[in-house]
Amino acid sequence: KKCTLTVTCVIACEVNPPEGVKPLEWRLLTNRTVETPGQAMEIIDWYRCRWDIEVFFHVLKNGCRVEALQLSTRARLELALGIYRVVAWRVAYMQRMGRTNPHLPARVVFSQEAEQKKPPEEEPSIQEVVRKCDGEPGVKTLWRGYRRVRTFVEGLQNLRQLSIEG
Numbered sequence: 001k002k003c004t005l006t007v008t009c010v011i012a013c014e015v016n017p018p019e020g021v022k023p024l025e026w027r028l029l030t031n032r033t034v035e036t037p038g039q040a041m042e043i044i045d046w047y048r049c050r051w052d053i054e055v056f057f058h059v060l061k062n063g064c065r066v067e068a069l070q071l072s073t074r075a076r077l078e079l080a081l082g083i084y085r086v087v088a089w090r091v092a093y094m095q096r097m098g099r100t101n102p103h104l105p106a107r108v109v110f111s112q113e114a115e116q117k118k119p120p121e122e123e124p125s126i127q128e129v130v131r132k133c134d135g136e137p138g139v140k141t142l143w144r145g146y147r148r149v150r151t152f153v154e155g156l157q158n159l160r161q162l163s164i165e166g
Contacts, residue, residue, distance in 0.1 A: 008034045010043045052092065055139055059088040063143035091143040099136055102127030 007029045014023040030043050060066055064084040071077045094109050101108075103125045 005031060007031055010034055010040050012040075012044050052096065055092045055095065056088050059091045059139050059143055060084060063091060063140065064088055087143075091139055094142050095139050098127060098142075 008031075010026075010028045010030060012024075012026040012028065014025070017023040026044070026047065028043055028047050032039070032043060034040050034043060064087055066081060066084055069077070069080055071080060090109075097104065097109055105123045106125060107123065
């Protein structure tokens with residue numbers, strides 16, 4: 001059976017690459033109509049989001065291990081996915097912010113309880129909270145650390161609640 005599909009090729013070329021580096025060139029095929037520079041930019045922006053989507057699903061599948069849940073009903077699976085999607089988004093967000101805006105205050109992605117026991121004189125940046133001396137962490141390192149930090153923060157909050165009630 002013969003199938004015909006009309007596609008448009010959008011070619012995106014890097015302008016002013018670093019000296020001595022071959023410019024990037026993307027050839028993007030789409031079934032969308034592209035008649036204006038604005039429509040071409042939209043296709044390029046969609047493609048640029050692709051890696052963030054890949055990271056999100058990597059965290060969801062491997063960090064949260066949603067495939068291993070083996071839940072018995074659709075309702076349980078939907079509830080678990082609702083929770084784990086938030087976790088996966090937070091981990092991917094921490095990595096993105098740590099790489100693209102490392103000097104923003106850490107409170108952008110962390111609660112004050114997660115930062116330190118005693119608040120520092122000067123608020124730390126995301127980079128100071130997330131990054132170790134051996135470079136930028138990947139999402140696997142971040143989701144493991146986030147899981148541990150969340151456990152400690154919840155324990156601290158429970159301890160404070162017990163102190164208030166007792």
